[in-house]
Amino acid sequence: xxxxxxxxxxxxxxxxxxxxxxxxxxxxxxxxxxxxxxxxxxxxxxxxxxxxxxxxxxxxxxxxxxxxxxxxxxxxxxxxxxxxxxxxxxxxxxxxxxxxxxxxxxxxxxxxxxxxxxxxxxxxxxxxxxxxxxxxxxxxxxxxxxxxxxxxxxxxxxxxxxxxxxxxxxxxxxxxxxxxxxxxxxxxxxxxxxxxxxxxxxxxxxxxxxxxxxxxxxxxxxxxxxxxxxxxxxxxxxxxxxxxxxxxxxxxxxxxxxxxxxxxxxxxxxxxxxxxxxxxxxxxxxxxxxxxxxxxxxxxxxxxxxxxxxxxxxxxxxxxxxxxxxxxxxxxxxxxxxxxxxxxxxxxxxxxxxxxxxxxxxxxxxxxxxxxxxxxxxxxxxxxxxxxxxxxxxxxxx
Amino acid sequence: xxxxxxxxxxxxxxxxxxxxxxxxxxxxxxxxxxxxxxxxxxxxxxxxxxxxxxxxxxxxxxxxxxxxxxxxxxxxxxxxxxxxxxxxxxxxxxxxxxxxxxxxxxxxxxxxxxxxxxxxxxxxxxxxxxxxxxxxxxxxxxxxxxxxxxxx
Numbered sequence: 001x002x003x004x005x006x007x008x009x010x011x012x013x014x015x016x017x018x019x020x021x022x023x024x025x026x027x028x029x030x031x032x033x034x035x036x037x038x039x040x041x042x043x044x045x046x047x048x049x050x051x052x053x054x055x056x057x058x059x060x061x062x063x064x065x066x067x068x069x070x071x072x073x074x075x076x077x078x079x080x081x082x083x084x085x086x087x088x089x090x091x092x093x094x095x096x097x098x099x100x101x102x103x104x105x106x107x108x109x110x111x112x113x114x115x116x117x118x119x120x121x122x123x124x125x126x127x128x129x130x131x132x133x134x135x136x137x138x139x140x141x142x143x144x145x146x147x148x149x150x151x152x153x154x155x156x157x158x159x160x161x162x163x164x165x166x167x168x169x170x171x172x173x174x175x176x177x178x179x180x181x182x183x184x185x186x187x188x189x190x191x192x193x194x195x196x197x198x199x200x201x202x203x204x205x206x207x208x209x210x211x212x213x214x215x216x217x218x219x220x221x222x223x224x225x226x227x228x229x230x231x232x233x234x235x236x237x238x239x240x241x242x243x244x245x246x247x248x249x250x251x252x253x254x255x256x257x258x259x260x261x262x263x264x265x266x267x268x269x270x271x272x273x274x275x276x277x278x279x280x281x282x283x284x285x286x287x288x289x290x291x292x293x294x295x296x297x298x299x300x301x302x303x304x305x306x307x308x309x310x311x312x313x314x315x316x317x318x319x320x321x322x323x324x325x326x327x328x329x330x331x332x333x334x335x336x337x338x339x340x341x342x343x344x345x346x347x348x349x350x351x352x353x354x355x356x357x358x359x360x361x362x363x364x365x366x367x368x369x370x371x372x373x374x375x376x377x378x379x380x381x382x383x384x385x386x387x388x389x390x391x392x393x394x395x396x397x398x
Numbered sequence: 399x400x401x402x403x404x405x406x407x408x409x410x411x412x413x414x415x416x417x418x419x420x421x422x423x424x425x426x427x428x429x430x431x432x433x434x435x436x437x438x439x440x441x442x443x444x445x446x447x448x449x450x451x452x453x454x455x456x457x458x459x460x461x462x463x464x465x466x467x468x469x470x471x472x473x474x475x476x477x478x479x480x481x482x483x484x485x486x487x488x489x490x491x492x493x494x495x496x497x498x499x500x501x502x503x504x505x506x507x508x509x510x511x512x513x514x515x516x517x518x519x520x521x522x523x524x525x526x527x528x529x530x531x532x533x534x535x536x537x538x539x540x541x542x543x544x545x546x547x548x549x550x
Contacts, residue, residue, distance in 0.1 A: 048531055049529075049531035052532065054540055056541060057541055057545070061547040061548060092424055095424065219452050219453055220452075220503060220505065221504055221505055222454060222455070222503070222505025241481065329423040330426075331426060332455075332456075332474055332483075332485065334455070341455065343455060343456060343474070345472070347460055360455060360458075364512075365505055365508070365509075368505060
């Protein structure tokens with residue numbers, strides 16, 4: 001453990017300062033050891049692992065269904081998106097495709113999660129740079145998003161909403177009506193965030209030209225998500241490698257040109273608008289029909305039938321106590337979550353738990369670019385850069 | 399999508415002696431390479447105009463205890479221009495070593511550190527091979543199979 005404050009033995013002007021892991025602007029338990037020459041950052045070394053819970057190891061001791069609650073606790077700002085990503089990976093391994101209604105519900109989950117995650121990012125990012133007003137606007141609206149999530153699955157954060165082969169609950173017409181109100185109101189709300197920041201002189205001075213990344217560097221650093229698109233690389237897994245029927249939805253993939261903090265801001269704002277567009281189409285076109293796959297070996301039977309029918313009771317018992325058998329094989333499946341590419345690499349040797357589960361988290365890889373972004377800059381811009389990368393330490397450390 | 403199938407055919411043509419095995423599941427294809435040819439093949443995969451695997455998605459490992467080469471390193475590649483994916487696998491001894499690919503894709507730096515941290519595999523030529531998630535003074539490698547899943 002290095003010291004919290006020490007002078008360089010040969011260059012007394014250079015001091016080493018510890019930032020985090022308990023610092024309000026590091027967005028969780030990120031620790032940076034900064035070498036500073038006055039206000040200039042000479043070197044920045046991130047230290048990770050303060051939230052490491054060994055999820056990949058835990059997965060080897062859990063059935064596939066039992067691992068879903070762990071996915072809530074990776075990116076805890078958009079648990080629904082991680083739920084969907086994991087369920088899709090296991091379904092790929094099994095060779096199962098969920099019914100169309102379920103795909104629509106999962107797309108709604110994904111986009112709702114994206115809006116909620118970006119609202120938190122914007123509020124805290126602006127707060128870090130001294131624009132406290134934005135925080136109140138986005139958090140008020142984020143509470144609305146949380147009300148919808150809560151009505152959908154009974155929880156705000158620990159959603160655990162997907163199942164392998166479906167989702168926990170169907171959506172009701174009333175809930176879709178409430179979602180419609182949200183969808184109708186959000187474009188105006190995003191405009192309001194924009195009015196507060198997009199032409200705000202202080203905001204422009206703090207973000208334009210700061211934390212610049214070239215497209216070549218972004219690719220080399222393994223950056224994905226809004227940070228990559230802000231550099232001009234037009235890549236979004238929802239369009240490049242569609243899943244859940246995203247190819248049938250109309251939406252744009254916003255990209256930037258400068259790759260600076262301001263472009264990352266613009267890209268995420270536009271992503272909120274595009275998510276609203278997708279939600280709008282999903283509400284209009286959601287088909288009727290079953291929500292879950294009709295396979296009693298992998299999907300839990302309806303509770304009412306468990307209480308009245310012997311066979312359903314046995315299926316319920318087997319899935320809950322032992323889990324279902326997966327064939328031997330290995331798949332890598334990735335989805336575009338709010339932070340970038342979230343991938344699950346599952347190796348099964350047959351049996352009821354994965355032999356190995358690898359989680360490729362976008363925040364971990366995005367954070368790798370941080371020293372490159374902050375070195376040579378001002379110490380105040382370190383905070384702006386961290387916020388603009390939008391890392392979630394639950395997902396970085398897993 | 400038949401990810402990686404064509405790329406593997408091209409590796410077979412270009413490096414006939416470096417391809418030690420192939421496999422696929424659910425139309426995701428992988429190529430097995432010997433450790434000493436890894437960097438050479440990776441550099442070609444990144445730079446060849448027909449390959450252009452410019453993005454290293456992930457590096458990780460799998461432990462298969464009892465086998466002569468128990469550590470299996472897995473690299474996931476993506477090509478932005480061709481929208482193709484490829485999985486590479488390299489077998490090695492319990493502690494490695496395996497040459498680093500951080501000179502080919504910088505993002506390998508942290509991913510290889512994590513693989514070292516969790517499996518104890520040494521990456522030759524890595525610029526900064528330290529633990530990343532576990533504390534510096536930790537002595538075990540949690541994702542190895544001999545590391546207990548629970549205290550029984």
